[in-house]
Amino acid sequence: MTAWMKNGGPDSDIVLSSRVRLARNLAHTQFPQRLEGDQGKAVMNQIAQAVETLKPGWQLQWQPLSEVSGIDRQVLVEKHLASPALVQDPVRFEGVVIDPTETVSLMVNEEDHLRLQVFLSGLQLNEAWQLANRLDDELESVLDFSYDANFGYLTACPTNLGTGLRASVMVHLPALVLTRHVPQLFTALAQIGVVVRGLYGEGSDVAGNIFQISNQVSLGFSEEEFIHNLTVVAEQIVGRERNARYLLTQSHALELADRVGRAWGVLTHARIISSEEALRLLSDVKLGEDLGLLTVPGKASFSELALMTRSGYLMKEAGRELSPGERDELRASILRKNLLAHDEGEQ
Amino acid sequence: MSPSNPVPLSCQRCQRRPASVHFTRVVNGEKSERYLCEECAREEGAYHFMLDPQLTVHNVLGGLIGQVPESSPQGASSHVACPHCGYTYQRFAETGRLGCDRCYETFRPQLDPLVRRIQGAVTHHGKIPSRAGARLKVRQQVEQLRDQLHQAVEAEAFEEAAKLRDEIRRLEVSATEE
Numbered sequence: 021m022t023a024w025m026k027n028g029g030p031d032s033d034i035v036l037s038s039r040v041r042l043a044r045n046l047a048h049t050q051f052p053q054r055l056e057g058d059q060g061k062a063v064m065n066q067i068a069q070a071v072e073t074l075k076p077g078w079q080l081q082w083q084p085l086s087e088v089s090g091i092d093r094q095v096l097v098e099k100h101l102a103s104p105a106l107v108q109d110p111v112r113f114e115g116v117v118i119d120p121t122e123t124v125s126l127m128v129n130e131e132d133h134l135r136l137q138v139f140l141s142g143l144q145l146n147e148a149w150q151l152a153n154r155l156d157d158e159l160e161s162v163l164d165f166s167y168d169a170n171f172g173y174l175t176a177c178p179t180n181l182g183t184g185l186r187a188s189v190m191v192h193l194p195a196l197v198l199t200r201h202v203p204q205l206f207t208a209l210a211q212i213g214v215v216v217r218g219l220y221g222e223g224s225d226v227a228g229n230i231f232q233i234s235n236q237v238s239l240g241f242s243e244e245e246f247i248h249n250l251t252v253v254a255e256q257i258v259g260r261e262r263n264a265r266y267l268l269t270q271s272h273a274l275e276l277a278d279r280v281g282r283a284w285g286v287l288t289h290a291r292i293i294s295s296e297e298a299l300r301l302l303s304d305v306k307l308g309e310d311l312g313l314l315t316v317p318g319k320a321s322f323s324e325l326a327l328m329t330r331s332g333y334l335m336k337e338a339g340r341e342l343s344p345g346e347r348d349e350l351r352a353s354i355l356r357k358n359l360l361a362h363d364e365g366e367q
Numbered sequence: 368m369s370p371s372n373p374v375p376l377s378c379q380r381c382q383r384r385p386a387s388v389h390f391t392r393v394v395n396g397e398k399s400e401r402y403l404c405e406e407c408a409r410e411e412g413a414y415h416f417m418l419d420p421q422l423t424v425h426n427v428l429g430g431l432i433g434q435v436p437e438s439s440p441q442g443a444s445s446h447v448a449c450p451h452c453g454y455t456y457q458r459f460a461e462t463g464r465l466g467c468d469r470c471y472e473t474f475r476p477q478l479d480p481l482v483r484r485i486q487g488a489v490t491h492h493g494k495i496p497s498r499a500g501a502r503l504k505v506r507q508q509v510e511q512l513r514d515q516l517h518q519a520v521e522a523e524a525f526e527e528a529a530k531l532r533d534e535i536r537r538l539e540v541s542a543t544e545e
C-alpha cells in the first residue's frame with residue numbers, strides 16, 4: 021500500500037526515501053489560519069473540485085479530516101502523509117488527498133492551502149520533482165495560485181517563499197553514528213544550507229539512526245538547482261556512510277557481528293519491547309543485513325518495520341486504543357512475526 | 368548562506384565541543400553570526416530553528432521580526448493593516464505567518480530585508496505558473512509599450528504613438544477578458 025516503503029530505487033540500502041513537497045496558495049484568499057466558516061468551506065470545495073478534474077491516472081482520493089478517525093489520523097502522520105499540525109484538533113477545513121499507492125498526496129489547509137507531496141523509494145529526488153511538477157501543472161490549470169514576480173509562490177510563512185519547494189531524503193546512517201562522524205557532518209551541511217534532523221528523536225540520540233536531510237531555503241534558485249544540490253549532498257552522505265561501514269568491518273568485525281547478532285536475538289525473542297529499543301535494534305539488524313552478516317527471512321523492509329513500531333499503526337492493527345503496556349506487547353509480537361518468515365515464526 | 372568570514376570549528380559559546388549549528392541573529396538591526404554546538408544552541412533557543420524549520424520556526428521568526436525598534440520607520444508602520452485581510456505587521460511578528468497573499472504587497476518594505484535574511488535572496492528564479500505567468504508577461508509588455516509611447520510622444524512621432532496606444536489597449540482588453 022505504501023509503495024515507497026518497499027525496498028528499491030538507487031542507493032536504497034542507505035537512502036530510504038526521497039520526498040518533494042510544494043507549497044501553494046489560492047490567489048486573493050486568506051491563508052488557512054485566518055479562514056472562517058463559509059470561506060474555509062469554499063477553499064475546501066474549490067480544491068476538492070480541482071482534484072475531480074485531474075486526469076484519472078492520478079487516482080487521487082479526497083478525504084476531509086473531519087471524517088477520519090483519531091487512530092487513522094495518527095497513522096497518516098506516521099506515514100508522513102499528514103503533518104501533526106494538520107490532524108490536530110479542532111479539525112475545521114483540513115483534508116488530505118492521497119493515491120492508493122501513497123506516492124502522491126496533498127495536505128489541504130495546513131499552513132498553506134495546498135501542500136503537494138511526492139514520495140519515492142531510494143534516491144530519486146529528480147523523479148519525485150518531475151512528478152510533483154506535473155501534478156502542479158494540472159492543478160494550476162484549474163486553480164489560481166498566489167504568485168509574485170519577485171517573491172515567486174507566496175506562502176503563509178516567508179521561509180517557504182519562492183519555489184515553495186522542500187526536498188528531503190531519509191537516510192539510515194548507523195556507521196556514521198557509531199564512528200561519531202555525525203556532528204561533523206551536521207556542521208558541514210549547516211554551512212551549505214542543508215538541514216538535518218532525526219526522524220525519531222533529536223540531537224545525538226536519534227532512534228533508529230534515521231535522519232531527514234532537506235534544503236533550508238526555497239528562494240533564489242530554480243527547483244532543478246535545489247534538487248540537484250540536495251542530490252549531490254545525498255550522494256556524498258551515501259559515500260561517507262559506505263566508507264564508514266567498510267572501515268568498521270575492517271577494524272571491528274567481531275564487535276559488529278556480535279552487535280547484529282544480539283539485536284536479532286532480542287527482536288526475535290522479546291515479548292515486550294518499547295519503540296526506542298525496537299528502532300535501535302532494527303537499525304542494527306538492517307546494518308547487519310546490508311553488510312551480509314545475516315539474512316532476514318521476513319519480507320518487510322526497514323521502513324515498514326520502523327512504521328510497525330509506531331503507536332498509531334499498532335492501534336490500527338488492534339482496532340482500538342491501546343495502553344503503553346499493551347502496545348509494547350503487540351509491538352514485540354508484530355515485529356517477531358514480520359522478521360521471521362511467515363508460518364515458521366513463533367506464534 | 369555562504370559566510371564571508373572564516374567558519375569557526377569549535378563552539379563559540381563553550382569553546383569546547385565542535386560547532387554543528389549555524390544561525391544568524393539580528394538584534395536592533397545588527398546582524399551577528401553564531402556557530403554553536405548542539406547543547407549550547409539548544410540553550411540559546413536556536414536549535415529548533417535549524418533542525419525543524421517546519422514546526423518551530425515561527426517562534427524564532429517572531430523573535431527576529433519583533434526586534435524592530437518602535438522609533439524606526441519600520442516600527443512606525445507596524446500598526447498599518449493589510450487592506451485585504453486586516454492583518455497587521457505586529458500580528459505577523461507574533462505568529463510568524465502572514466494573513467493573505469496581498470500582505471506581501473502591504474508589508475513589502477519590512478518584508479524585503481527579512482526575506483533576504485531568512486532566504487539569502489529576494490528574487491525567485493524558479494517555476495512560473497503558466498496562467499499567472501502569462502498575465503505577468505502581459506503586464507510587463509504593457510509597461511514596455513508605455514515607455515515607448517512616452518518616448519514617441521516626446522519625439523512628436525504621433526503616428527507611432529497612436530499605433531502604440533492601440534497596441535496597449537488591445538493587450539489590456541485581452542488581459543481582462545481572461
Ligand SMILES: [Zn+2]
Pocket residue numbers: 378379380381382383384403404405406407408
Ligand atoms: Zn558549546
Ligand SMILES: [Zn+2]
Pocket residue numbers: 449450451452453454466467468469470471473
Ligand atoms: Zn493580507
